[in-house]
Amino acid sequence: MSFHHSHHSHRHRHHHDDNDQYEDPTGVEVDGLVGDGPYEMEMLGDFGRLEQQQQYTREQPQQEDSSFIMDDILLLNHFCANAFPPRDDSEEAQIAADRSWEPVHHWILNHDANEFRAAAEQRDDAGKTALHFACQFNPPKEIIDIFLSAAADIVQWPDSFGWLPIHYACAYGAATDVIQSLADAFPESKTTVDRKGRTPLHFALGTSNYNSTDVLVLLSSTGAASYPDDNGMLPLHYACAYGASEEALYVLTDAYSDAITTPDRRGRTPLHFALSNAGRKASPAAVRLLLSLNEDQVNSMNGGPLPLRVLSEHAATLKEDEEQRESVENCLKYLLAAKPDPTADFFTALQSLPSFLQERAVVMRVVQELLNEKIAQRFPTAILLLDFYMQMLVVVFYSLAVEQSINRRFGGAADTSSDTAYCIVLYAGATYFFMREIIQVFSLISLKALHIWVYEPGNWLNVMYIIYMYVITGFMTTGKGNDDYFRIGAAAAFAFIWVKFLAYLRNILIDFAVFSGGVFHVMRRLMAFLICLMIILIAFSRMFFTLFVASADCKTNPPPTAEQLDLELIEESLDIKVWCTGWDSFLRVYTMLLGEVDEDDFGGNTFAIMLFVIFMLLVVILLANVLIAIVADSYKVIQDQRAAIVFWTNRLQYIAQMDAIANGPWKSRLRTCMGMSAIDRTHNVKVTFGKDLWRRFMELFEYEVDEGVFSFEFLCSIILRICALIFIPFWIIGGAVVAGWLWPPQIRQKLFTQAVSKHSSESDKEEQLRKTQIQRLQVEIDDLREELMQELAMDRTQMVQMKSAVAERKLEIQNEMKHIKRIVTMLFEQQGSS
Known part of the structure; x- marks a missing residue:
């Protein structure tokens, strides 16, 4: 006895310690949902802890030692705590689970009703009875019926944390008939809350494997669907978080329709929880149902987070799982089909989607229409035109300023007035782009989306462009710096200017967007090819270098004298050899790849000529054609399959920037x-x-x-x-x-504006057909409900009439029986007198 009691005391003292953060069998961590994100709910409650404790109890040897002898009255608790549910759906698992209840059956058969009642009323230190333990392990209905018939009061007894047996039954997925029996024995239990404000309906929906609509209808019949827990979470929040079936959601929304838009303590609606678990198979149906009942929740409500941003955060955590990605894409489709308001927060959330999801979004008609609507507004148009004007001014005046500055440095020109005028324009252009970037950064910070700016390569190109323009213009203004280095830097600046101009064009013209996207796509595809080509070029250059290094040809060319500085004299007196150094060899092999070949370079060396023939066959003919095939195929993919994605992605990036600045x-x-x-x-x-x-x-x-x-x-x-x-x-x-x-x-x-997609996809057509069928089904359900209500009213009337008829018939029978009794009495009296 002492061992058993102390064992359960140890099991549940930690379980209900108020000093610890509470965890319960539903897996819901009340003081803050566990997981990587603020909406993610994991099964980290007492399931694992109880499994370990139950395993510990089963492993204790049933010894003959008197120190381990347990009171007979406590064995019922012990046997119920050592039963277990089926491990899986196999027949063997069900047989093993049934056998685990045989000690309970055997104990019941060997004790009378009084002994059973006394044993059933025993509690451990956590206030749990044998019925509490039994409800944890999917008990047979006959066991529960015995408890309810012999000790009916214990169904109303909460443990030390306010959990009734029905709470345990719902949390651990007991059979429907078991929950029905517990609810019938104590109807008030359906709305009884524990110390954290949760009803049995919360517990039933807090497990991802429990979606019995019969149980949900039973538990929500007395208003439990409207009971929030201490976090403000309704049962519908739990259902969406754990991926309940669409039928289960219909039951909950019918029982309490206001739950759809009811936020929890952190401003999160059921839609937020469905989107935070969008990778689950049931999530798209939940999102579709919630939005069909109230489309307004697609926008941020009551200061809560934007649903699209919640989906973006969840999608970023997904791995390479096709089923999960498909579910997330379907959730995105239903979100965008609800036509969210085109706010700055919406576009930044759209831009922060993972690439696979963003590519799916930008080809949707609703997104393209919103982007066209935005680009045609005054502010984005004005910025586009101002960008164009500034780009043209920078191109023209930079060319003029560089020419004047080089003439002044190397030609000795003294007039610097024109240089100063040109540089003022360049400073103005650089300052314009600098202010635009600063405003964009601060705007994104206010929207809590600075990461979008950080991870966008175009923004870093703008930063480099601005810094470079300030630096090179400063050198032109002051005339400082090494002249040769200035010439190199000024030439490199043209690359920044024209690359930025090309980046501008890709935002307004689809052909330029396809071209730029094709260039980067081809470069990614060519990475392995370029590495192989570089290895081959180095190999041939080293082979040619080895054949000619330290040869007589390389030693017979003295350096030119001062009198031979004229180029023609040098060419006549100096027979230049190309294989005498490693760098010259590499450059010559590279030019051979481009078609520049001189037979005199090989000096009659037979092996060198053989190497040249092999080089031409392997590199110039074979690899050059492979290069053409890769480039053509890669660019065709961009042009045919990804043209719309490339353009609308660029358009989205620009609109997100402009909307962030405008707001x-x-x-x-x-x-x-x-x-x-x-x-x-x-x-x-x-x-x-x-x-x-x-x-x-x-x-x-x-x-x-x-x-x-x-x-x-x-x-x-x-x-x-x-x-x-x-x-x-x-x-x-x-x-x-x-x-x-x-x-x-x-x-x-x-x-x-750009033309949007005009044809609906097959999935969109199927979705529209599904909506039509659902609407028809709802009308039929309403008609059927009216008919059932009328039939029930008629049945109640008939039942009353039948009761009245039965009562009258019963009275007649009683009168007849009294009459018969009198007749029989008279007969006995007459027989006795005779």
Whole structure:
């Protein structure tokens, strides 16, 4: 007895120690959800701890020693605690689990009702009875029925943490009929909460392998679906976190529809929990259901996180698992189909998606329409035009400034006034790009998305461009620095200028986006080829060098004298050999690869000529054709399969930058300083300046006059068209001068928008068909519900009538029995008198 009692005391003292962070069988860590992310819920509760403790109990030898003898009344607890559920779905596991309950059956058969009741009412230090233990291990229904018939009160007894037996049964996935029996024996248990505010419904949904809709209907029938725990989490939060089935979610949303938009203590709705586990197979159905019931939750609500950002954080943790990626992509499709508001936070979240998910997003029609809508707004258009103007100014004035600076350094020119004017323009251009990057960085910091700027290679190109322009312009202004090094640096600056200009063009024209994407894709594909080519070139160069080094030809060429400085004299007096040094050999082999060959280079060496023939066959003919095949194939992949992805990804990066700048902290502070109200960032105000006027101008050229050419109406139309032809060019040019700010929306759309996908994918068509079928099914369910309600009302009426008829019939039978009794009594009396 002493061993058993102390053993359970040890088992549960740690289990319910209030000083420790509480963990329970549902796997939910109440004081902060465990896992890598703030939404991830793992099965780290008491399951593992109880398994170890139960294994420890089973391994204790049942010795004959009197020191280990246990009180008979405590054996029931011991046997229930040592039973176990099936390990898997196999028949052998079920047989083994059934045998684990044989000691319990045997003990019950050998004790009367009073002894059983006394044993069932025994508690350990944690307040657990044998029924609590039994409910942990998927017990047979007959065992539970015996407990409920012989000791019915214990079903109402909570342990020291407020858990009833039904809490344990739900947490460990007991059979439906077992939970039904426990609920019928104590109906109030369905809404009984433990010390953390959780009902049995929370526990049932806190296990990823338990989705019995019958149990959920039973537990939620008395309003348990509306009970939040201490974290503010409803059962629907648990269901979405653990990947409950779509049918289970329907039960919970029907029982308490407000749960869809109810946030927990941290502002997280059930949608957030579904997206934080988007890799699960059931998550897409959950996301689709939640958004179909309320599309508004696709945006940030009540200060909570943006759902798309939650999906992005989860997707970044996925491994190379096709099934998980497919589930995440489906969740993304349902999110974007709900048409979220095109806020700065939305675009930065879209940009922070992993590459495989971002490529899927940018080809969706809804995203492309949003990007086109954004690029045609005033601010992104103005920045595009200002970038173009500054790029052109830098290109033109840098070329002029470099030429003047080199003439001054090497030609002795003294006039520096033009240099200074050119450099002022260059400083202005570099400062413009510098301020743009600074504003973008601070804007992303305010949106908590600085990592997007850090991981974007184009931003680092901009930083290098700005620094280089400041440095090289400073050397041109001051005239300092080594002249030769300045010439080299000035030449290298042209590479930065034109690469940046190409990066600009890829944001507005799909052909340039495909080209730049193709270049990088080809370079990645050519990495192995280039390494092999370099090895072959080095090998041949060393072979040629070995054949000619220290030969007579390499020793007969003295260095030129001062009198032979003229190039023609050098060429005549000096027979240049190309194999005498390692570097010269490598350069010569490289030029041979490009087709430059001179037979005199081999000096009649037979082996060198053989090497040359092999080199031409292996490198020039074979590898050159392999190179052409790789480049053509790689570029075709970009052009045919990834053209839209490359362009719309570039467009997304630009729009995310512009939206971050447009909604950055500088704008709010400026409006505050000017005494203006803050801007509502959740809704974008569409500017329609000049839209109607431009439309009317265009209608002038579409309008056909029915009257003759000499009619007054025709004359007026001609005059109006001439006025329009005069005014429109001035309008376009004037708008271009102010960076498109005065253009009507039609011009910006014409210049910068790109055609979107017009054909729906097969999955989209199937989804639309599914929605139609669901709507029809809902109508049929409503009709069926009405019919059932009417039939139930009629049945209740008939039952009342039947009860009345049975009562009347019972009264008649009683009267008849009394009459028969009197007759029989009279017969006995007459027989006795005779």
